[in-house]
Structure formats: structure tokens, C-alpha cells
Amino acid sequence: xxxxxxxxxxxxxxxxxxxxxxxxxxxNKPIRIIVPLAPGGVTDVAARIVGAKLSERLGxxxxxxxxxxxxQAIGSEFVANAPPDGYTIIMGTISxxxxxxxxxxxxxxxxxxDFAPISLATSQPLMLVVHPSVPANTVPELIALLKANPGKxxxxxxxxxxxxxxxxxxxxxxxxxxxxxxIPYKGSGPMIIDLMGGQIQVAFDxxxxxxxxxxxxxxxxxxxxxxxxxxxxxxxxTLNEYIPGMTVTAWQGLFAPVKTPAPILDQLxxxxxxxMKMPEVVSKLxxxxxxxxxxxRAEFSAFVKDEINRWGEVVRISGAKPDE
Numbered sequence: 167x168x169x170x171x172x173x174x175x176x177x178x179x180x181x182x183x184x185x186x187x188x189x190x191x192x193x194n195k196p197i198r199i200i201v202p203l204a205p206g207g208v209t210d211v212a213a214r215i216v217g218a219k220l221s222e223r224l225g226x227x228x229x230x231x232x233x234x235x236x237x238q239a240i241g242s243e244f245v246a247n248a249p250p251d252g253y254t255i256i257m258g259t260i261s262x263x264x265x266x267x268x269x270x271x272x273x274x275x276x277x278x279x280d281f282a283p284i285s286l287a288t289s290q291p292l293m294l295v296v297h298p299s300v301p302a303n304t305v306p307e308l309i310a311l312l313k314a315n316p317g318k319x320x321x322x323x324x325x326x327x328x329x330x331x332x333x334x335x336x337x338x339x340x341x342x343x344x345x346x347x348x349i350p351y352k353g354s355g356p357m358i359i360d361l362m363g364g365q366i367q368v369a370f371d372x373x374x375x376x377x378x379x380x381x382x383x384x385x386x387x388x389x390x391x392x393x394x395x396x397x398x399x400x401x402x403x404t405l406n407e408y409i410p411g412m413t414v415t416a417w418q419g420l421f422a423p424v425k426t427p428a429p430i431l432d433q434l435x436x437x438x439x440x441x442m443k444m445p446e447v448v449s450k451l452x453x454x455x456x457x458x459x460x461x462x463r464a465e466f467s468a469f470v471k472d473e474i475n476r477w478g479e480v481v482r483i484s485g486a487k488p489d490e
Contacts, residue, residue: 192252192430196227199420200256202241203325204234206355208372208456209418212288213257215450216420219441230257234352237326237488238262239273246275250425252434255284258421261329264473268481269328269488277474282431283466284420285438286459288451291392292334292414293376294405295385297367305389305408308368312344320347321368322361324354324375327488330416333477334370334391336486341409361385372416373398374455391415398455417459417473419466435463 199217201210213230221228233241242262248254258281267277294305300319302308312319323332327350339345349366351357354375360366362384369376373390377399380387389405390396391414405412420438422431441447442460451458461469480486 192433193224193226195253196229197221197224197252198254199228199230200241200245200254201230201232202234202238202256202259202262203232204351204353204355205232206358206375207324207353208288208290208374208416208454209257209259210353211374211454212418212451212456215447216257216287216438216441219444219447220437223437223441234325237266237270237328237350239266239270242266242277243273243275245421245423246280248423250423250427252422252426252430255420255422255434256281257287258419259325259330260415260417260473260477261325261332263419263421263470265328265330265333265477265481267474268478269333269486278471280424281421282424282426283463283470284422284431285435285442285463286417286419286461286466286469287438287442288456289415289417289459290373290456291390291396292330292370292416293373293380293387293399293402294338294368294370294389294391295361295376295380295387296369297361297364298384298386299364300367300386302388303386305403305405308388309342309344309408312339312342312346316345317347319368320349320366321370322349322351322357322366324351324357324369324371326350326352330414331370331372333480333484333486334414335368336484337412337414337480338370338405338409340484341412358385370414377455396455398452419470431463435466 199213201213217228245256302311321335323329379385387402393413439460442458
């Protein structure tokens with residue numbers, strides 16, 4: 167199919183979407199939230215909490231659909247090519263919508279040109295966790311162990327190359343002069359299973375999923391990546407206490423195809439901001455170790471731009487490369 171025909175068909179889809187919008191108020195059918203990761207991680211859980219409340223407020227079903235793979239590019243490309251009618255949106259992450267912009271040179275979509283930011287939803291630090299068999303109980307002990315055994319230990323990245331877990335580990339190794347083998351995963355759930363089973367030994371994972379296994383005694387927590395200690399794990403030191411400047415905040419936010427009409431984007435943004443302030447949502451997310459946010463389209467757009475620039479520098483300085 168030629169590029170001209172593809173463009174013509176896309177324009178027809180946009181025209182049909184706008185005609186339907188004029189005929190019926192939004193929303194008049196179910197909305198899909200695409201999660202570009204496997205089920206079980208914080209992005210998936212947050213999407214389901216937000217989706218349930220969004221459904222109540224809009225009066226239509228909001229269905230969460232997982233499309234993992236290719237470092238979140240499969241789900242992201244799916245939404246980039248979806249009809250811009252507000253019925254297919256994505257719970258994007260720091261990885262897919264900031265880091266990937268510079269780490270991957272051949273994405274079949276543009277993060278800045280093919281998506282319309284709706285609202286930042288949630289944020290959380292990462293937690294450095296190790297398998298109980300690892301003979302290190304502090305960050306300095308881990309650094310010493312890795313220096314004495316270069317390339318012996320393996321670290322996992324939830325979501326694969328370019329995720330915050332991957333890039334934080336790359337920075338950690340760069341700053342400490344250590345090396346580990348990178349094992350990418352499609353999501354936090356399968357990575358945590360392998361980490362608890364000892365197939366890999368080290369990981370930086372979102373605090374909510376990692377903390378649950380630390381509390382169960384399945385993993386050891388060595389540090390978190392926030393600037394200050396977290397109220398969710400007050401006894402766990404920050405990585406910054408040992409390695410100045412090592413702070414990372416992961417985040418999740420909602421995006422739509424770029425040509426989605428502004429009134430729909432505004433409506434979704436307003437609803438999501440309201441959802442993130444609901445006491446029951448705040449309570450559920452806090453129980454997971456997640457901080458609810460919610461902001462305007464303009465605020466989120468500026469935030470994403472800053473994050474793309476920041477992580478572009480991290481990719482350049484660390485020399486990180488995607489695993490092919």
C-alpha cells in the first residue's frame with residue numbers, strides 16, 4: 167500500500183471520527199486505556215484504578231488492555247495509529263514517553279509529534295532490590311561486591327531497554343565503575359518472579375511492586391531513588407546518601423493520538439485531575455506506595471518536554487544502548 171493511499175485512509179478515518187463527534191456527545195461507547203506493559207506492574211495497577219473511577223464519572227465502560235513488548239513500542243505505536251476520537255488512549259511511562267525518544271533511533275512514531283499529553287497521573291521512586299542470596303546488605307557492600315565480580319551478576323529491567331529501571335542501573339554502573347549483565351523483561355511482574363527465583367540478582371523497580379516483596383521477605387531493599395526517604399519505606403536509605411545526585415522519579419501519564427479534538431482532550435484531562443483527587447483513589451495509590459498527581463494539558467506537555475531533554479542527556483552521558 168503506497169504512502170499516499172495510507173494518508174488518504176487516515177484522513178478518511180479522521181473525517182469519520184469528527185463526523186461522529188458532531189453527531190453524538192463524547193463519550194458514547196467504551197474507552198480503552200492501553201498499557202504498554204505486562205499485567206501486574208504499577209503502571210497496570212494505576213491504569214485500572216484510574217480507569218474504574220473514570221468509568222464511573224463518564225458513565226461508560228473504561229477497559230484496560232495490555233499490549234507489552236518491544237520496550238513499550240508495540241502499545242505506543244498502536245495508540246499513535248489509532249483513530250483520534252478519544253476512545254483509545256495510553257497510560258504512558260517515563261520510559262516510553264521520555265527515555266525512548268533518545269535511546270531508540272528508529273521508532274515508527276514520534277513521541278513529540280504523534281501524541282497529545284492529557285494529564286500526569288502518578289509518580290513514584292524506584293527501589294534498589296537484590297535477591298536474598300546476594301552477600302550485600304548496603305549500597306557500599308553491593309558496589310564492592312560488583313567491583314570484585316565484574317559481569318558476574320545480572321540485573322533485570324521491567325519493560326526492557328530504555329525503562330527507568332534500565333537507565334537508572336546504567337547510571338549506577340557508570341557512577342560506581344561496576345558492570346552487570348542486562349536481562350530485559352516485558353514488565354515488572356515477570357521480572358520480579360525471576361528476581362525472587364534467583365535467575366537475576368539485582369533490579370531497580372518501581373517502589374510499589376518491589377516493596378511488596380521486601381515486606382514478604384522475598385527480596386532485600388538497599389535504597390530508593392527519591393531525593394528524601396519515602397514515608398512508605400522510612401528505614402530504607404536514599405541512593406543519594408551514597409551517590410550524590412542519584413535521584414530518579416518514575417511516572418505514568420495519559421496520552422491520546424495527536425489529532426484528538428481539543429474539547430475531548432480537555433474533558434479527559436479535567437476528569438483525570440478530578441479522579442486523582444478522590445480520597446479513595448489517593449488511599450488506594452498510597453497503599454501501593456504511589457503518589458497521585460493530575461495536572462493540566464499544558465503543564466503535562468511542558469513536563470514531558472523537560473523529561474525528554476533530561477533523559478536525552480542521561481542516554482548520551484551513560485552511553486546506554488538498546489538491547490537488540
